[in-house]
Amino acid sequence: MKKTIAVVGLGLIGGSLALALKGFEDFEIVGVDVSQPTLRFAAEHGVGDAVTADAMEVVPRADVTVLCLHPRGIVRFLGEYRDVFKPGSLVTDVCGVKTSIMAGAEILPEGVDFIGCHPMAGTEFSGIEHAFAEMFQKSHLILTPRPSSTPEHVSLMERMGAYIGCKDVVKTTPEEHDAILAYTSQMMHIIALSVCDDEQLFACKGFEGSSFRGCTRVAALDVSLWTELFSMNSPALLSAVDRLEENLHAYREALASGDVKALSDKLAHSAGRKRRMDLEGPDTLTLE
Template sequence: MNIAIVGLGVIGGSFAKGLQAAGYNNVYGIDVSESTLKTAVNQGMIKKGFVEANDILQDMDVIMISLYPNQIAPFVEQYKNILKDGSILTDVTGVKAAIIEKVSKVLPSTVDFVFAHPMRGSEKKGIIGADHTRFIGANALITPIPTNKEASLQLIEKLYKEIGFDQVTRVSPGKHDEQIAYVSQLMHVLSVAVVNSQQASEETLTFAGNSFQELTRIADINGELWSELFLNNRTALLTSIEHFETELNAMKLTLADNDEDELKKIFKQATSKRREWY
């Protein structure tokens, strides 16, 4: 089986390493950077690297597109005429419905596209951050579309499991986006808003403890990527922010009213819900 990884950044590079480690010998890399490809070959991540997708794509059975969200549909459109019949494409994007809509408009019927979301990001960028062990124990989501063949879905699920993912769950694109807006994108919104607060200063660290450090970690954000992720999911994200604000306002009210009983009730609910999860 010939596998191409398109885009050897931190995620693509990690997949390449993971697939090699899992025993796949025919993993090829496609990247705009010659030096990235050289690094990938030298580190044994890929068998060979190509700057021109045209030179290799027609021989690939699986094509994992690890590009920025807005680059995926244009990539498919550009190379749709050379894709091997029956080949399986897949992505690693953190939003689904908008990407599926764009890709579906250009996808040839001779290939299958399994939309997937490996859930283990990184603040790092580029191939130097690639490390397949990051996926060990991580979860992934697959968002099937009506045209997917069951065999294609199962192949991608198998590859994920083989490189260390724990749970690989199928979920509808709409539900994916709604939940990701809540559990991931909202966290980034909050972290960024905290760091950008006018209260932030050079002295902040004199006062800060663990919780501030943890909560602001993801404010060191890849803005190029996350602006695309946010805007491709902006309706769901705005809804998540509104649900959050409902709870924020409830807490503000207890402060304004000096209402200890209500505040304790709110804390009790949070404690009990958090403990159900972890």
């Protein structure tokens, strides 16, 4: 008999995951959502192998349950379904904060494993109609296993990551995840939002290149999702924003000083750091 992966929440990420997981080993992919239009779209577009509005029908028999809800929705679902998950099964998620989620998962009974998961993929759009199977190609898959997570479950997550196209799997603690993601992801969104608050925004049409588009793209974000992500990780995010304010102000002062040699040295320092980062991936050749 086939095993079952339940994907709970068929939004942009859940929908893409249900598409990308189809054909994975001997699993049937069952999509779960409360919205009838979403379920209809999923059924019509082959998002997963089957869909249902009834989590109670699929969760008790799922070998893996992937919670693709907003962070507070994940914590709520864990509480409501704690006694419903199949003994020995694995529960995981996809969201961008991990400390609160891992704490929420403490409620699960012994014998139900939980591995925090965050695929570093997405777009600025929302909803199943923007889902696509290739979303996870070449992205990092971050895992925060419990100390007690079984090697079999960790290995299963790694195989799922490889199957959906992730370029690597990075294991870390929830605390380290949240500290670093405050910088690499949440702060990028704060920057994009702040740039779009500029009084010049609407005057600049026709004058933007892809450095502007690249920086501001993510400002068109899902407000309720990002309000949760920001507020559930605000100490780390505040620390990242404070560091940015300091580094930005140092550039402001270097510009204001009129010392061209010092400005040039400062640029060489920062540009050298960027080159040492040597990020790979499809974006490095994007047009400016």
